[in-house]
Amino acid sequence: MGEETETTRVRTLFLSDMHLGTKGCQADLLLEFLRDYDADEIYLVGDIIDGWQLKSGWYWPQSHNDVVQKLMRKVRKGSTLVYVPGNHDEFLRDYIGMTFGGIEIADQRLHEAADGKRYLVIHGDQFDMVVRHAKWLAYLGDGAYTFALFINTYVNTARRRLGLAYWSLSAWAKLKVKNAVNFIGKFEELLSAEAKRVGADGVICGHIHHAANRQIDGLTYLNTGDWVESCTAIVEHYDGTMEVLHYPSVMRARLHAPMVERPRPDGARAVA
Numbered sequence: 001m002g003e004e005t006e007t008t009r010v011r012t013l014f015l016s017d018m019h020l021g022t023k024g025c026q027a028d029l030l031l032e033f034l035r036d037y038d039a040d041e042i043y044l045v046g047d048i049i050d051g052w053q054l055k056s057g058w059y060w061p062q063s064h065n066d067v068v069q070k071l072m073r074k075v076r077k078g079s080t081l082v083y084v085p086g087n088h089d090e091f092l093r094d095y096i097g098m099t100f101g102g103i104e105i106a107d108q109r110l111h112e113a114a115d116g117k118r119y120l121v122i123h124g125d126q127f128d129m130v131v132r133h134a135k136w137l138a139y140l141g142d143g144a145y146t147f148a149l150f151i152n153t154y155v156n157t158a159r160r161r162l163g164l165a166y167w168s169l170s171a172w173a174k175l176k177v178k179n180a181v182n183f184i185g186k187f188e189e190l191l192s193a194e195a196k197r198v199g200a201d202g203v204i205c206g207h208i209h210h211a212a213n214r215q216i217d218g219l220t221y222l223n224t225g226d227w228v229e230s231c232t233a234i235v236e237h238y239d240g241t242m243e244v245l246h247y248p249s250v251m252r253a254r255l256h257a258p259m260v261e262r263p264r265p266d267g268a269r270a271v272a
Ligand SMILES: [Mn+2]
Pocket: 046, 047, 086, 087, 088, 123, 125, 206, 207, 208
């Protein structure tokens, strides 16, 4: 398993939407990934711990603990770790600007890559309301857009105080399958526009569980994806190149590379 593989070191690692505390979280695969990759700097781009789910019933197996321990160990060994909360771990938004055990909590962040490009790092749920009512807001103009951003935060904080479940844009969009593509497109557009607004060259976000690396209107749109369905992450190499890693594919490629792993004579493979 992971022990035989050499660790790959990258400049920066971006991970989001682990949803630790839910049955959907693929913690075992995530642990393998964290064994495989090390970074100077790590960004957790929201929805790491699912506070909404934990409130409606405690689910915290050993493997989820191991993920947290593994991340803490990386910090102890010298990695910088910035935690940008999302909507499912918005209880951490009360601690923005604080540092716990070397982990810094930030609302959003401008990350400067090795090639000098600057990326806005943000979870992305702040734009749910705008995505949903995009058509109306276009009629109403700029003020309405700002208002929708404000309402978005307010509604979900109110729902949290009332003990209601989080209203999920991605789940809602999936129900309306026919429109899901439009919603993803709209989300990507809005996040890129926000990056432009703050003077960045690109954006790195999560939230919609849909990894991507594309150019939109001259900006680089990157989405970290998730560890519930797709098991993806973004790495920044030492030359500033950004890459979306689909971890199951990385593992598969390794399996078929004879230098790294040979099938045993009996035909069995040493893979768990
Ligand atoms: Mn989210």
